[in-house]
Amino acid sequence: xxxxxxxxxFTLTMMTKRGIILGIILVVGLLMACIYGFLSIKRHxxxxxxSSIFSVVPPDALIVQRFRSFEDVCDTxxxxxxxxxxxxxxxxxxxxFLDKVSSAEVACESIFSLHYTGKNxxxxxxGIQYSxxxxxxxxLCNELGGATLYKHYNKADIYQLSIDHQILYITLTNGFLLAxxxxxxxxxxxxxxASGRSLLDNQAFSSLLSLSTSESDVYVCVQQFDKIIGxxxxxxxxxxxxxxxKSVSWIALSGTTSGDIVSLSGSLLVDKGDANFLSVFxxxxxxxxxxxxQIPSSTMAFFSFSPSNFDLYRQQYDxxxxxxxxxxxxAAKIKEWEDKTGLDLNGWFGLLYPAEVGLAWVPVxxxxxxxxxxxxxxxxxxxxxxxxxxxxxxxxxxxxxxxAVGALSALFGPFFAKSPESYYTILDxxxxxxxKELLESLCSDxxxxxxxxxxxxxxxxxxxxEESGLTCVVQVAEARDSLFNLCNALHIPLIKKALSQFQSxxxxxxxxxxxxxxxxxxxxxxxxxxxSSISAKTASTGLIDTESIPMxxxxxxxxxxxxxxxxxxxxxxxxxxxQKDQTGKEMWRTRRKFAIVDxxxxxxxxxxxxxxxxxxxxxxxxxxxxxLGRLTSPYPVQLTVPARKGPFLFDLDSNKEYQIFxxxxxxxxxxxxxxxxxxxxxxxxxxEDRIDQKPMSLLYSGEHYWIVFGTKKDYLLxxxxxxxxxxxxxxxxxxxxxxxxxxxxxxxxxxTQGRILTVQLSTGTIKTRKP
Numbered sequence: 001x002x003x004x005x006x007x008x009x010f011t012l013t014m015m016t017k018r019g020i021i022l023g024i025i026l027v028v029g030l031l032m033a034c035i036y037g038f039l040s041i042k043r044h045x046x047x048x049x050x051s052s053i054f055s056v057v058p059p060d061a062l063i064v065q066r067f068r069s070f071e072d073v074c075d076t077x078x079x080x081x082x083x084x085x086x087x088x089x090x091x092x093x094x095x096x097f098l099d100k101v102s103s104a105e106v107a108c109e110s111i112f113s114l115h116y117t118g119k120n121x122x123x124x125x126x127g128i129q130y131s132x133x134x135x136x137x138x139x140l141c142n143e144l145g146g147a148t149l150y151k152h153y154n155k156a157d158i159y160q161l162s163i164d165h166q167i168l169y170i171t172l173t174n175g176f177l178l179a180x181x182x183x184x185x186x187x188x189x190x191x192x193x194a195s196g197r198s199l200l201d202n203q204a205f206s207s208l209l210s211l212s213t214s215e216s217d218v219y220v221c222v223q224q225f226d227k228i229i230g231x232x233x234x235x236x237x238x239x240x241x242x243x244x245x246k247s248v249s250w251i252a253l254s255g256t257t258s259g260d261i262v263s264l265s266g267s268l269l270v271d272k273g274d275a276n277f278l279s280v281f282x283x284x285x286x287x288x289x290x291x292x293x294q295i296p297s298s299t300m301a302f303f304s305f306s307p308s309n310f311d312l313y314r315q316q317y318d319x320x321x322x323x324x325x326x327x328x329x330x331a332a333k334i335k336e337w338e339d340k341t342g343l344d345l346n347g348w349f350g351l352l353y354p355a356e357v358g359l360a361w362v363p364v365x366x367x368x369x370x371x372x373x374x375x376x377x378x379x380x381x382x383x384x385x386x387x388x389x390x391x392x393x394x395x396x397x398x399x400x401x402x403x404a405v406g407a408l409s410a411l412f413g414p415f416f417a418k419s420p421e422s423y424y425t426i427l428d429x430x431x432x433x434x435x436k437e438l439l440e441s442l443c444s445d446x447x448x449x450x451x452x453x454x455x456x457x458x459x460x461x462x463x464x465x466e467e468s469g470l471t472c473v474v475q476v477a478e479a480r481d482s483l484f485n486l487c488n489a490l491h492i493p494l495i496k497k498a499l500s501q502f503q504s505x506x507x508x509x510x511x512x513x514x515x516x517x518x519x520x521x522x523x524x525x526x527x528x529x530x531x532s533s534i535s536a537k538t539a540s541t542g543l544i545d546t547e548s549i550p551m552x553x554x555x556x557x558x559x560x561x562x563x564x565x566x567x568x569x570x571x572x573x574x575x576x577x578x579q580k581d582q583t584g585k586e587m588w589r590t591r592r593k594f595a596i597v598d599x600x601x602x603x604x605x606x607x608x609x610x611x612x613x614x615x616x617x618x619x620x621x622x623x624x625x626x627x628l629g630r631l632t633s634p635y636p637v638q639l640t641v642p643a644r645k646g647p648f649l650f651d652l653d654s655n656k657e658y659q660i661f662x663x664x665x666x667x668x669x670x671x672x673x674x675x676x677x678x679x680x681x682x683x684x685x686x687x688e689d690r691i692d693q694k695p696m697s698l699l700y701s702g703e704h705y706w707i708v709f710g711t712k713k714d715y716l717l718x719x720x721x722x723x724x725x726x727x728x729x730x731x732x733x734x735x736x737x738x739x740x741x742x743x744x745x746x747x748x749x750x751x752t753q754g755r756i757l758t759v760q761l762s763t764g765t766i767k768t769r770k771p
Contacts, residue, residue: 058125063113063114108128117182123182147170169181224245270518275320280320284313286467287469291358292473305358306469310349359415362438374408419434468510473507507523647672667690705747
């Protein structure tokens with residue numbers, strides 16, 4: 001899953017609540033940029049020959065993505081396991097074009113580039129190395145629904161296609177097939193091809209190519225990022241982009257995808273020296289990132305930097321301010337603080353023996369507040385210097401008024417100014433500055449999972465750098481409903497559609513120096529299932545934590561076999577279960593605490609027409625309660641591997657010999673019998689991608705088959721869990737269409753592309769045809 005990375009840079013400058021909402025929506029904004037051709041990293045070992053394919057890209061490109069084959073383009077845009085497939089939608093001319101020609105065997109490089117065409121409109125250009133002749137090109141156009149000559153431009157014929165009511169402009173020139181939904185973009189590419197000018201003539205981009213590896217696939221022009229934001233969010237947001245456009249000129253990234261995780265790395269072009277903010281890390285060694293071990297797991301945004309030489313950092317940061325004529329404003333704030341306190345600011349900060357400085361937006365009393373953190377190398381010496389009381393193991397840490405309010409914002413700029421610094425405390429080896437209520441909340445809940453503690457148990461484990469110069473983390477889990485206030489109305493429907501695909505998004509962006517050159521590392525997690533009913537008050541990072549799986553706070557409908565009414569079980573925040581009747585009256589509540597992970601299923605365990613409630617509690621045990629809330633023997637059953645989804649219940653033979661499926665934190669699908677015992681005939685199924693949905697049962701000749709839907713592939717399993725058929729790419733199964741096995745032993749269904757799918761079970765042969 002590949003999304004954006006620059007959101008983390010925005011976090012440095014937007015430190016108000018509105019700013020963070022903007023920061024969050026920029027995650028979505030960058031996802032929307034993907035709609036226009038920015039995503040899905042594919043790594044294929046082919047010779048690096050950029051001049052041929054890059055020559056179709058006009059010099060004003062904002063984002064460029066290179067594909068090593070046409071098949072990669074189709075995989076990225078068309079199929080349900082591809083992120084762009086879910087974002088692009090069928091109302092896009094390029095999507096329709098790719099859909100019609102996806103079966104073509106075209107082994108050649110292709111390229112997408114994003115362009116700003118005025119009036120806050122972004123358009124994408126698709127370029128394909130096309131080895132066929134003019135006649136074959138015209139035949140292709142006619143097969144797509146008929147082409148009309150739109151314009152003869154600069155010795156090239158531009159045709160207009162109407163594919164399923166979507167307009168596309170297409171041409172064949174100089175061995176390239178060019179397509180776009182805007183004729184202006186196609187004309188620009190033709191014009192620059194004819195003149196021999198292209199993006200390669202951009203000096204900064206050419207410099208980037210010399211820095212980047214041969215495997216770089218995505219190139220982002222950060223210095224023109226204001227055009228993307230202006231289009232997606234409107235002109236009123238342009239002032240917030242100033243810092244980003246000055247941070248770095250271009251970024252080149254390449255990497256790999258694995259399930260819901262994207263891991264990318266690459267080069268940053270700092271061609272303007274001290275005028276680029278990220279130049280301050282060029283001469284710094286990497287240092288440990290530790291502060292995120294001390295902040296809550298539900299932290300919405302986190303930023304820290306740990307330069308190995310703070311004096312050098314200050315010098316280069318001052319150079320950056322001077323170049324952009326902001327040094328006088330900073331100097332005035334420092335002088336104001338020194339006059340007020342009678343202290344030397346640099347000397348005061350040095351006595352904290354700083355190893356890392358951070359800023360976090362953390363939850364407190366139903367809202368979020370900023371806290372500033374300074375990790376110290378000699379915290380005991382700092383305690384003595386500040387006269388801070390020694391810690392008492394029986395009492396929470398002391399929170400005291402801060403006599404040096406404003407020091408950190410004066411030192412490190414306006415992005416620290418929204419942390420009030422009115423009080424401070426010392427936790428472990430760090431000083432925390434913020435409001436009194438926030439610090440007291442942090443002090444009283446030291447056993448809660450930390451941000452790092454959750455990350456290290458999740459899918460992104462080992463993907464980030466433990467040592468870095470700058471680290472930014474942004475989580476989008478609970479604030480999605482607040483995003484639309486900042487969007488252009490034109491894009492709101494598309495953003496809503498996109499967000500409906502994602503339960504949560506987490507981005508880790510890091511900048512370090514390798515060999516005196518800035519180096520970027522990105523880890524992105526996006527869980528692409530429907531949102532759960534987890535309460536907004538519940539920590540939700542989007543990563544599976546095998547030690548602390550989120551409780552599904554909410555209500556669950558059940559049928560009461562005594563009253564013959566639909567009632568509900570309510571999961572309270574304190575892990576107590578309450579049953580309420582149809583009028584809302586409380587019938588009972590449990591004394592023992594349970595934490596329902598996913599859902600509640602009902603079974604007739606004793607086969608006496610009385611129903612019990614089956615669910616997974618805390619991920620570690622399978623529980624069965626009777627209609628009065630009492631545990632029923634032989635439950636609870638301890639699970640050998642924590643579960644995160646289920647139970648999924650089947651009574652295949654209508655004899656109440658239930659089959660119970662659970663999806664575990666190791667991504668395995670396991671089968672249990674009615675007593676919660678692992679099935680002796682079922683081998684745990686662990687696919688390469690992620691599974692989150694209930695399997696589908698099919699019956700043929702007395703044997704049960706199972707269809708399992710993954711994020712990248714679908715699987716047909718036999719009754720013992722063995723893989724019979726794998727469905728991928730254009731053969732993936734449309735889930736809401738009818739699926740059955742006929743009397744000839746042929747599975748019949750529909751692909752996500754609307755084609756008829758047939759699979760001969762005896763041979764595993766897959767065929768598709770038009771309906």
